[in-house]
Amino acid sequence: MSDARLIPFRPATEETPTTRLVLIGLAIGGLGLLVFGPLLIVFAEALAQGWGAAIAALSNPDAASAMRLTLIIAAIAVPLNAAFGIAAAWFITKFDFRGKAFLITLIDLPFSVSPVVAGLCIILMFGSNSLLGGWLVASGYPIVFALPGIILATMFVTFPFVARELIPVMIEQGRAEEEAALTLGASGWRVFATVTLPNIRWALLYGVLLSNARAMGEFGAVAVVSGKIRGQTATMPITIEMLYNEYLSVAAFSLAAVLTLLALLTLLLKTALELRHADQLAAARRP
Amino acid sequence: MHIEIDEISKQFGITAALHPVSLAIPSAALVALLGPSGSGKTTLLRILGGLEFPTSGRVLFDGQDATALTVQERRAGFVFQSYALFRHMTVFDNIAYGLTARPRANRPPRAEIARRVTKLLDLIQLPAVGTRFPSQLSGGQRQRVALARALAIEPRMLLLDEPFGALDAKVRKELRQGLRDIHDETGLTTIFVTHDQDEAMELADLVVVMSMGRIEQIGKPADIRARPASAFVRDFISA
Ligand SMILES: Nc1ncnc2c1ncn2[C@@H]1O[C@H](COP(=O)(O)OP(=O)(O)O)[C@@H](O)[C@H]1O
Ligand SMILES: [Mg+2]
Numbered sequence A: 001m002s003d004a005r006l007i008p009f010r011p012a013t014e015e016t017p018t019t020r021l022v023l024i025g026l027a028i029g030g031l032g033l034l035v036f037g038p039l040l041i042v043f044a045e046a047l048a049q050g051w052g053a054a055i056a057a058l059s060n061p062d063a064a065s066a067m068r069l070t071l072i073i074a075a076i077a078v079p080l081n082a083a084f085g086i087a088a089a090w091f092i093t094k095f096d097f098r099g100k101a102f103l104i105t106l107i108d109l110p111f112s113v114s115p116v117v118a119g120l121c122i123i124l125m126f127g128s129n130s131l132l133g134g135w136l137v138a139s140g141y142p143i144v145f146a147l148p149g150i151i152l153a154t155m156f157v158t159f160p161f162v163a164r165e166l167i168p169v170m171i172e173q174g175r176a177e178e179e180a181a182l183t184l185g186a187s188g189w190r191v192f193a194t195v196t197l198p199n200i201r202w203a204l205l206y207g208v209l210l211s212n213a214r215a216m217g218e219f220g221a222v223a224v225v226s227g228k229i230r231g232q233t234a235t236m237p238i239t240i241e242m243l244y245n246e247y248l249s250v251a252a253f254s255l256a257a258v259l260t261l262l263a264l265l266t267l268l269l270k271t272a273l274e275l276r277h278a279d280q281l282a283a284a285r286r287p
Numbered sequence B: 001m002h003i004e005i006d007e008i009s010k011q012f013g014i015t016a017a018l019h020p021v022s023l024a025i026p027s028a029a030l031v032a033l034l035g036p037s038g039s040g041k042t043t044l045l046r047i048l049g050g051l052e053f054p055t056s057g058r059v060l061f062d063g064q065d066a067t068a069l070t071v072q073e074r075r076a077g078f079v080f081q082s083y084a085l086f087r088h089m090t091v092f093d094n095i096a097y098g099l100t101a102r103p104r105a106n107r108p109p110r111a112e113i114a115r116r117v118t119k120l121l122d123l124i125q126l127p128a129v130g131t132r133f134p135s136q137l138s139g140g141q142r143q144r145v146a147l148a149r150a151l152a153i154e155p156r157m158l159l160l161d162e163p164f165g166a167l168d169a170k171v172r173k174e175l176r177q178g179l180r181d182i183h184d185e186t187g188l189t190t191i192f193v194t195h196d197q198d199e200a201m202e203l204a205d206l207v208v209v210m211s212m213g214r215i216e217q218i219g220k221p222a223d224i225r226a227r228p229a230s231a232f233v234r235d236f237i238s239a
Helices: A017-046 A050-059 A061-094 A100-112 A115-126 A131-138 A147-173 A176-183 A188-217 A220-226 A236-245 A249-276 A278-283 B041-049 B091-100 B110-123 B139-152 B169-186 B197-203 B221-226 B231-238
Strands: B003-012 B015-025 B030-034 B056-061 B076-079 B157-161 B189-194 B206-211 B214-219
Touching: A017 A249, A050 A061, A050 A249, A061 A100, A061 A147, A061 A188, A061 A236, A061 A249, A100 A147, A115 A131, A115 A147, A115 A220, A147 A188, A147 A220, A176 A188, A176 B076, A188 A236, A188 A249, A220 A236, A236 A249, A249 A278, B003 B041, B015 B041, B015 B056, B015 B214, B030 B041, B030 B197, B041 B076, B041 B157, B041 B189, B076 B139, B091 B110, B091 B139, B110 B139, B139 B157, B139 B169, B157 B169, B169 B189, B169 B197, B189 B197, B197 B221, B197 B231, B206 B221, B206 B231, B214 B221, B214 B231, B221 B231
Parallel strands: B030 B189, B030 B206, B076 B157, B157 B189
Antiparallel strands: B003 B015, B003 B056, B206 B214
């Protein structure tokens, strides 16, 4: 047949084999060095003296208290932030008003402010030296060096995640579907529950997972406001640091392994949901 | 339903989308709002549907002041320019939406809803697409589903924003006839927006020519052709 077939053919967007090898090597090497390697070391160190030592370290009352505290913080801060994030994104994308750009910048503020500074702000506002804090302590509701302060700090640090995931999605989707639902007689709440929420659920899920990961892992802001009271206000990341500084490496890494497992669990959950709802994900794309 | 637009104006900040306009639409008419992009057609349609509120003026439905009625109370079947089908719902659920959204007291039973949706799917000649998602339909099919969804609420009027805008010429011709048939069958006062003078002239009983937020001329297609009221109308309809 024609000689043209013999000419080596390569699509315009495809790189040469050497380039591809280098890129793939870099990607795998980078992932291995920066992600998988450290993860493996965490587990290896935790089990350096066998399962028994690791489990004993985790059953220590302070470790148990840290795990409980971290889960409680995530269970309170993440839903609250999801609600605030939805409200903020909804407000920003469905209404036109002055100062919108400023509000969007404000939402990003926690990303640009150092968590330590955020923690200090909370102490200045609610610490016993402040007017509000003094009154709260006197009435028996201390914020700083107690659970409420830790939750405030965590919420501050994780606030942008949900709103940031939602805003671009909601802008892209526009208001037409909501308006259509209104013309069909649905009330505002019904529109939110049956049109808005289903349309943003994947972005919402990602936002919640990200903010959950960060809520469980937050160190800086929490370190400042918690006072690091062992068995009371020391969260998992803070307890890990304290144990490590005391050369209790098995205990530190066992707790770190649990924190890592919690993170992996969230990832697994996300993947499972994606697989289960693959058809809906495909259908949810803009028609 | 007889619709009267009484000195309606609309400002968006410093932009005047509509200067005071007045217009009476007889019951059961098929009316085209015709004009170039930015002439205020969509704004006028949205004011009728209750999605936008006028800066001044009144809207009367059958002689009753309807200006303050909410979008839900207007009961206007609205077909959006990009159809705005609910992407996460099947075609069936899309069409049933207005019926299931009713308060429990006057919500039809499930079987009745199913019966009505099936009937509407037959009316738009798409009996087999109920289980599909909007993303699995062609542009013309989506437009017809949007029409069925609007009809499901037993609207008092039908408002369509560029209903054929996103379709190719052949499908557009077919659907024009489809809209005419549905209008004749339901007897609903129907107002559609278009920038295509052929479409307006061919389909509508009454054509309202708009330009820069003003009504240039109101008349039967033949009258507008024969006696354009302004140089703008003459140029626009001969384009
Ligand atoms: N929500 C809005 N905010 C600001 N200006 C608007 C808005 N909607 C429409 N306009 C302006 O009003 C004018 C008329 O718009 P529109 O009614 O959409 O025209 P048409 O549908 O005839 O193309 C345009 O100048 C448009 O930019
Ligand atoms: Mg328009």
